[in-house]
Amino acid sequence: xxxxxxxxxxxxxxxxxxxxxxxxxxxxxxxxxxxxxxxxxxxxxxxxxxxxxxxxxxxxxxxxxxxxxxxxxxxxxxxxxxxxxxxxxxxxxxxxxxxxxxxxxxxxxxxxxxxxxxxxxxxxxxxxxxxxxxxxxxxxxxxxxxxxxxxxxxxxxxxxxxxxxxxxxxxxxxxxxxxxxxxxxxxxxxxxxxxxxxxxxxxxxxxxxxxxxxxxxxxxxxxxxxxxxxxxxxxxxxxxxxxxxxxxxxxxxxxxxxxxxxxxxxxxxxxxxxxxxxxxxxxxxxxxxxxxxxxxxxxxxxxxxxxxxxxxxxxxxxxxxxxxxxxxxxxxxxxxxxxxxxxxxxxxxxxxxxxxxxxxxxxxxxxxxxxxxxxxxxxxxxxxxxxxxxxxxxxxxxxxxxxxxx
Numbered sequence: 001x002x003x004x005x006x007x008x009x010x011x012x013x014x015x016x017x018x019x020x021x022x023x024x025x026x027x028x029x030x031x032x033x034x035x036x037x038x039x040x041x042x043x044x045x046x047x048x049x050x051x052x053x054x055x056x057x058x059x060x061x062x063x064x065x066x067x068x069x070x071x072x073x074x075x076x077x078x079x080x081x082x083x084x085x086x087x088x089x090x091x092x093x094x095x096x097x098x099x100x101x102x103x104x105x106x107x108x109x110x111x112x113x114x115x116x117x118x119x120x121x122x123x124x125x126x127x128x129x130x131x132x133x134x135x136x137x138x139x140x141x142x143x144x145x146x147x148x149x150x151x152x153x154x155x156x157x158x159x160x161x162x163x164x165x166x167x168x169x170x171x172x173x174x175x176x177x178x179x180x181x182x183x184x185x186x187x188x189x190x191x192x193x194x195x196x197x198x199x200x201x202x203x204x205x206x207x208x209x210x211x212x213x214x215x216x217x218x219x220x221x222x223x224x225x226x227x228x229x230x231x232x233x234x235x236x237x238x239x240x241x242x243x244x245x246x247x248x249x250x251x252x253x254x255x256x257x258x259x260x261x262x263x264x265x266x267x268x269x270x271x272x273x274x275x276x277x278x279x280x281x282x283x284x285x286x287x288x289x290x291x292x293x294x295x296x297x298x299x300x301x302x303x304x305x306x307x308x309x310x311x312x313x314x315x316x317x318x319x320x321x322x323x324x325x326x327x328x329x330x331x332x333x334x335x336x337x338x339x340x341x342x343x344x345x346x347x348x349x350x351x352x353x354x355x356x357x358x359x360x361x362x363x364x365x366x367x368x369x370x371x372x373x374x375x376x377x378x379x380x381x382x383x384x385x386x387x388x389x390x391x392x393x394x395x396x397x398x399x400x401x402x403x404x405x406x
Contacts, residue, residue, distance in 0.1 A: 225258030313337025
């Protein structure tokens with residue numbers, strides 16, 4: 001038995017249960033703090049930044065951003081190394097990091113009713129019941145996003161994801177520990193076939209880190225000597241990408257021999273969608289021609305450039321205030337605030353944002369004005385999609401180099 005994973009909603013006395021279950025079973029308790037410290041040692045990323053992954057806010061742009069993908073691979077490696085040290089009980093946000101294919105793992109979910117949780121939160125925080133419920137809902141939302149990010153599950157509390165669901169408000173601590181202990185000794189659990197064990201998990205985590213260091217994110221599974229990479233959306237030049245990923249895997253220290261398979265999943269959305277990390281991840285398209293800009297967004301996505309779309313200048317400025325883009329593609333002639341005025345305001349408030357003008361109605365005078373105001377480039381419709389993609393990557397590169405000097 002490589003592990004017990006114990007995940008919970010907030011204010012369910014899960015910390016007490018995890019400690020008691022570890023003592024009763026003899027499994028070593030591994031908390032989020034230990035995983036964060038190990039990931040910090042391995043990666044050099046601060047524990048504070050790593051911990052932000054647990055509470056990542058869904059962005060207006062692609063929510064699966066480079067920072068989150070990059071930190072998760074190090075957290076997985078830290079967890080895989082813990083599993084190599086013997087039987088462990090993983091508790092907290094780290095529990096869902098265990099892949100679904102790793103077996104046998106006893107997966108435990110701890111829940112409680114609303115009244116129980118509100119009462120415990122209000123008592124612990126010294127706040128009103130309405131404030132307690134607000135905080136509970138926020139914390140549950142963070143846990144939902146985390147599980148969905150890691151597994152694609154639409155419901156973090158779905159009982160099908162777990163072997164045991166323990167109601168903290170209906171079972172005593174002693175009873176809950178006994179349920180876990182009995183499950184460890186149960187015949188069905190013991191008879192599970194560990195097709196891919198903790199060593200395979202460690203190998204997959206190391207390969208995933210190796211790919212991340214070279215700017216790629218993809219799902220990785222290892223079974224004995226064979227490696228399977230999964231891309232979760234269609235990409236152009238698939239054969240070229242497949243050869244590049246296979247080459248990188250074969251160069252990894254963890255790879256010995258065997259097959260390297262690259263596959264594209266169906267419509268399933270996963271955090272580890274293929275991405276080249278040097279491409280911009282927060283692109284804002286601003287154009288009042290809805291059909292045109294939506295089509296443009298889809299064409300960019302096929303070139304691994306995700307974007308968010310708004311249809312007027314006011315909405316563009318709202319987006320800049322709420323969730324600052326890295327690169328903006330801006331039309332000039334729009335109702336309300338026109339493109340030139342948006343460019344002025346963006347450069348006054350957020351000069352680090354690179355702005356690419358894309359218009360079908362501009363003049364030479366417009367070009368001169370925009371470039372003087374700080375636009376990165378001035379392009380005219382219809383634009384070649386490869387030209388636009390290259391321009392966005394160059395704009396992102398300049399933005400990133402400028403940030404690195406700060």
